[in-house]
Amino acid sequence: MQQFFSHSIESFTDWVTDHGQPSYRAGQVYEWMFAKKVFDFSQMTNLPENFRKLLIENFTLPAWKIEKQVSTDGTQKFHFELEDGKSIEAVWIPEKNRQTLCVSSQVGCALKCQFCVTGLQGFARNLTQEEILEQIRHVMFVENLPLTNLVFMGMGEPLLNFENLCSAIDLLKEPKAFGFGHRKISVSTAGTVPKILPFIDRTNVSLAVSLTGSTDETRNHWMPINQKYNLSILKETLMQVPQTKWKKIMFEVVMIHQKTDTEEQAKNLVKFLRGMKAKVNLIPYNENEHFPQLKAPKREDLMKYRDILMKAGYYVSIRKNRGQDIMGACGQLSSHLNQAKMSS
Numbered sequence: 001m002q003q004f005f006s007h008s009i010e011s012f013t014d015w016v017t018d019h020g021q022p023s024y025r026a027g028q029v030y031e032w033m034f035a036k037k038v039f040d041f042s043q044m045t046n047l048p049e050n051f052r053k054l055l056i057e058n059f060t061l062p063a064w065k066i067e068k069q070v071s072t073d074g075t076q077k078f079h080f081e082l083e084d085g086k087s088i089e090a091v092w093i094p095e096k097n098r099q100t101l102c103v104s105s106q107v108g109c110a111l112k113c114q115f116c117v118t119g120l121q122g123f124a125r126n127l128t129q130e131e132i133l134e135q136i137r138h139v140m141f142v143e144n145l146p147l148t149n150l151v152f153m154g155m156g157e158p159l160l161n162f163e164n165l166c167s168a169i170d171l172l173k174e175p176k177a178f179g180f181g182h183r184k185i186s187v188s189t190a191g192t193v194p195k196i197l198p199f200i201d202r203t204n205v206s207l208a209v210s211l212t213g214s215t216d217e218t219r220n221h222w223m224p225i226n227q228k229y230n231l232s233i234l235k236e237t238l239m240q241v242p243q244t245k246w247k248k249i250m251f252e253v254v255m256i257h258q259k260t261d262t263e264e265q266a267k268n269l270v271k272f273l274r275g276m277k278a279k280v281n282l283i284p285y286n287e288n289e290h291f292p293q294l295k296a297p298k299r300e301d302l303m304k305y306r307d308i309l310m311k312a313g314y315y316v317s318i319r320k321n322r323g324q325d326i327m328g329a330c331g332q333l334s335s336h337l338n339q340a341k342m343s344s
């Protein structure tokens, strides 16, 4: 038995022709799934009966145990128990003009950022292509939730799961399958430098870079990956990104009270950004029991930090905290079910 979404369209088409069917049958299967929302092969009534039988005997979709929490602000967090018993989470965030799913790429994470609950649990394994895609398929076609944007900002460092991430993105962009425009998909990296240029070469989706500290000293502490690839190595790599691929680089900064939200950090960020076409997204730290010593930034500090960047000519956005009450906000995802009430 094979997982249906472990195939690309090309490899599934090859499978179809290898089994004596015309290649257009592959397109018919995708049409049932993505145009008619039918994933049960037995109901694909314009396929010959023997071919339907062959599909049933050979292909399956992940059978996950799924639990869901709904925040008072409408955000929904999905806790997926995978077939090997490991768990991941994805978060659906509805806004006025867009609905975004924050997708996981790994079970846990090896990078140990010092403000992140996922980092605390350590790394278990990479997600497969079909496990990445199943999070999205579940939300779109089982929950029937509208979805306009995807951000790979859930559990894990996406660029450390390079091949599965890229092949999943191929199907996400494929008009006959998920059909997301490349501008609607964004991948956030903690700074896995050797994979940045190959990723930009391989896909044309947006890449965001999580910085948080704007000096090596600060970033070495909060994001230990900086000890391996420091800020100057990171900048040198980003400066090589062709302008045609990336008009402006998005940098994310987790704002932690009196740690990363200071005036000095803002001024150092301006120095770091010099020479790059950049925009900055400030993410106010989401307080939680795992890091009781870390506090959310005060509004006046957030504004001061933002103004320093804006005066230097950079576009700055401030992330709204969503799903905090269900531990669904940025940096709060974990494989462990939390205390809050879950519903199936």
Ligand code: SF4
Residues within 6 Å of the ligand: 109, 110, 111, 112, 113, 116, 117, 118, 119, 120, 154, 155, 156, 157, 190, 331
């Ligand atoms: S912030 Fe991202 S890269 Fe860092 S530990 Fe958490 S999941 Fe990993």
